[in-house]
Amino acid sequence: MASIEMKNIVKKYGDGFPAVNDVSLDIADGEFMILVGPSGCGKSTLLRMIVGLEDITNGDMVIGGTRVNEKAPRDRNLSMVFQNYALYPHMTVFENIAFPLRLSKTPDDEVRRRVTEAADVLELREHLERKPANLSGGQRQRVAMGRAIVRQAEAFLFDEPLSNLDAKLRGQMRTEISRLQRRLGITTVYVTHDQTEAMTLGDRVCVLRKGVIQQVASPRELYEQPVNLFVAGFIGSPPMNFLPATLEGDALSTPFGSIRLDEARAAKVRGRDLLLVGIRPEYFEDASLVDEAKRHVGSTFRARVDVTEWLGDSQYAYIPYEAPEAIREKLRELSRELDSEELRTQAVVSIDSTSRIREGQEAEIWLDARKIHVFDPQTGENLTRDADAGAELTRLATQDREAAQEAARGATAVGAA
Amino acid sequence: MSTRSKVWWWIGGVLIVIYCLFPIAWIVSLSLKAPADVSNSSFLPTSATWSNYEEIFTGTASDLFLPALRNSFGICLIATFISCLLSMFAAYAIARLDFPGKRLILSTALAVAIFPVISIVTPLFNVWRQIGLYDTWLGLIIPYLSLTLPISIWTMSAFFREIPWEMEQAAQVDGATTWQAFRKVIVPLAAPGVFTTAIIAFFIAWNDFAYGISLTSTDASRPVPAALGLFSGASQFEDPTTVIAAAAVIVTIPVVVLVLLFQRRIVAGLTNGAVKG
Numbered sequence: 001m002a003s004i005e006m007k008n009i010v011k012k013y014g015d016g017f018p019a020v021n022d023v024s025l026d027i028a029d030g031e032f033m034i035l036v037g038p039s040g041c042g043k044s045t046l047l048r049m050i051v052g053l054e055d056i057t058n059g060d061m062v063i064g065g066t067r068v069n070e071k072a073p074r075d076r077n078l079s080m081v082f083q084n085y086a087l088y089p090h091m092t093v094f095e096n097i098a099f100p101l102r103l104s105k106t107p108d109d110e111v112r113r114r115v116t117e118a119a120d121v122l123e124l125r126e127h128l129e130r131k132p133a134n135l136s137g138g139q140r141q142r143v144a145m146g147r148a149i150v151r152q153a154e155a156f157l158f159d160e161p162l163s164n165l166d167a168k169l170r171g172q173m174r175t176e177i178s179r180l181q182r183r184l185g186i187t188t189v190y191v192t193h194d195q196t197e198a199m200t201l202g203d204r205v206c207v208l209r210k211g212v213i214q215q216v217a218s219p220r221e222l223y224e225q226p227v228n229l230f231v232a233g234f235i236g237s238p239p240m241n242f243l244p245a246t247l248e249g250d251a252l253s254t255p256f257g258s259i260r261l262d263e264a265r266a267a268k269v270r271g272r273d274l275l276l277v278g279i280r281p282e283y284f285e286d287a288s289l290v291d292e293a294k295r296h297v298g299s300t301f302r303a304r305v306d307v308t309e310w311l312g313d314s315q316y317a318y319i320p321y322e323a324p325e326a327i328r329e330k331l332r333e334l335s336r337e338l339d340s341e342e343l344r345t346q347a348v349v350s351i352d353s354t355s356r357i358r359e360g361q362e363a364e365i366w367l368d369a370r371k372i373h374v375f376d377p378q379t380g381e382n383l384t385r386d387a388d389a390g391a392e393l394t395r396l397a398t399q400d401r402e403a404a405q406e407a408a409r410g411a412t413a414v415g416a417a
Numbered sequence: 418m419s420t421r422s423k424v425w426w427w428i429g430g431v432l433i434v435i436y437c438l439f440p441i442a443w444i445v446s447l448s449l450k451a452p453a454d455v456s457n458s459s460f461l462p463t464s465a466t467w468s469n470y471e472e473i474f475t476g477t478a479s480d481l482f483l484p485a486l487r488n489s490f491g492i493c494l495i496a497t498f499i500s501c502l503l504s505m506f507a508a509y510a511i512a513r514l515d516f517p518g519k520r521l522i523l524s525t526a527l528a529v530a531i532f533p534v535i536s537i538v539t540p541l542f543n544v545w546r547q548i549g550l551y552d553t554w555l556g557l558i559i560p561y562l563s564l565t566l567p568i569s570i571w572t573m574s575a576f577f578r579e580i581p582w583e584m585e586q587a588a589q590v591d592g593a594t595t596w597q598a599f600r601k602v603i604v605p606l607a608a609p610g611v612f613t614t615a616i617i618a619f620f621i622a623w624n625d626f627a628y629g630i631s632l633t634s635t636d637a638s639r640p641v642p643a644a645l646g647l648f649s650g651a652s653q654f655e656d657p658t659t660v661i662a663a664a665a666v667i668v669t670i671p672v673v674v675l676v677l678l679f680q681r682r683i684v685a686g687l688t689n690g691a692v693k694g
Binding site: 051052053072073074077078079080082083084086088089090099100103104147151 | 581583584586587588589590591592593594597601602605606608
């Protein structure tokens with residue numbers, strides 16, 4: 001087990017394009033770090049530089065206190081699960097898992113013991129003599145994980161390991177990976193473009209955009225205190241709504257009426273003529289269903305609902321709004337970067353599933369003004385970010401992780417005794 | 418498929434099989450005829466006889482045939498082995514590495530394959546006599562390599578390209594050196610390709626006549642195709658047609674056996690299950 005430190009890592013390809021640009025990231029021993037971002041953001045390249053499959057153009061990669069830039073993959077003692085699993089089709093499941101041990105010339109009975117152990121953890125016992133071709137997708141995935149956990153590696157690296165599974169299996173494997181990591185307490189770096197995986201698995205999440213780190217924080221901090229428009233738009237599903245606004249006194253004037261800001265936040269925002277307000281879908285509610293006690297912290301407005309989607313446990317309403325051309329251009333650019341295609345400016349609003357708001361009707365909607373963020377449309381910077389509150393969230397997450405690891409260690413100790 | 422179209426498929430298939438196998442059947446029938454029976458104006462021998470086979474294995478022709486058979490086997494197997502080994506490394510490099518002159522190697526290999534053998538034979542004959550390679554095994558193995566290498570490199574690099582890069586990278590992360598990754602992961606996966614290549618290379622060497630007849634003069638290295646050309650009849654008025662036919666049948670057997678042995682292995686699809694799917 002070891003920590004991984006990256007200092008000013010740069011990766012330039014032959015054409016001089018920096019796929020990863022000046023990335024510095026410290027991953028603590030035993031931490032679960034997620035690298036996330038839209039396709040082409042350099043997350044996989046970064047992972048492959050950690051493991052040694054990709055040369056590092058500039059900067060230092062330090063694993064467990066030693067600089068490993070010039071070390072071959074086999075000398076770094078890391079294990080990796082590939083996106084397409086990369087199982088050896090000519091070997092049985094047993095030999096696949098045993099492969100790293102065979103290479104290190106481990107004695108036969110030791111190999112047998114450790115492979116069976118790993119197979120028990122992953123419930124592969126009855127498949128050990130089969131060939132990968134005869135296994136289902138989920139089983140293959142588990143074999144790939146077995147090959148990773150069978151030796152005492154310094155860290156686990158995952159390159160989008162669940163992207164080839166169907167949705168249901170993905171959910172199961174996700175919890176399985178999380179449980180495994182907690183139990184083994186091994187430093188883990190996990191690359192994904194799926195934000196559910198990012199939010200649920202990671203102790204901390206590193207959001208990358210065009211090879212540059214945007215924000216490294218706990219999932220909660222990313223969600224509640226995003227550093228800029230990109231992170232705010234990337235984290236959360238359905239995504240955060242961005243409305244054009246101008247400041248008039250202490251209130252923001254938006255297409256959805258006027259939103260009152262508290263004094264501190266208004267001061268941070270003052271002095272700019274055009275602003276973007278970021279409101280998460282769940283900050284909205286059907287006004288008729290809001291508690292009287294809560295009503296005063298937000299504002300209500302009337303709007304025509306274009307489409308509603310009822311999902312049983314929740315309900316979404318889509319409300320189109322007008323925006324100036326400059327803002328529309330900015331939002332289009334953002335959605336392109338986030339791999340989505342936003343065709344019209346509309347807000348996604350989460351309302352209670354019992355709400356009687358229907359398509360094509362005018363409805364009264366309430367919005368909670370306490371947690372909204374205000375962004376500078378030019379730079380994308382979050383003007384109302386509360387850095388201290390964010391840091392506190394990440395500190396709590398770190399505490400949780402340490403407690404969970406302690407508990408897991410205690411459990412294994414009891415199991416062993 | 419309706420019964421009607423099934424019937425037509427069967428008829429078509431049978432016609433093609435007859436068309437392909439007719440020459441072989443003819444040679445087998447010829448090999449069973451007595452020398453005087455060749456012009457009996459019928460496909461089948463008047464009375465089948467094993468005398469031709471006796472002739473090549475124990476009779477006068479055996480002095481010519483048996484050493485030639487030994488030479489052919491030895492030379493072709495060695496040439497095939499070397500060719501497979503060399504082309505495996507060459508193809509791996511071509512499929513995996515990026516180096517200047519990669520295209521040049523491939524196109525040169527193709528050019529060599531296209532070059533007519535007959536135009537090289539005469540100069541080669543002179544060179545071989547000068548440096549003492551004339552009428553030796555090595556003297557045939559070298560030109561056979563030039564025949565088999567181009568096609569081997571081409572087929573093998575096609576097979577290597579099919580093997581996902583991740584296999585090797587996974588092996589390296591698991592702690593393998595480049596050589597171990599090649600030997601333990603890539604070579605077993607490329608086995609069907611290696612067998613296919615080996616069979617093709619063996620055929621090419623086995624069937625060669627031009628080099629065999631020109632670069633040899635004695636039992637020391639004369640291969641079977643050349644030896645067949647030197648068979649003579651019992652008297653100068655008698656054609657050795659039937660004896661040649663018998664020898665031809667014998668030399669076809671190893672080729673057929675080879676294909677039957679390896680056709681299972683040749684069937685691709687060994688990489689199934691390596692990656693998603």
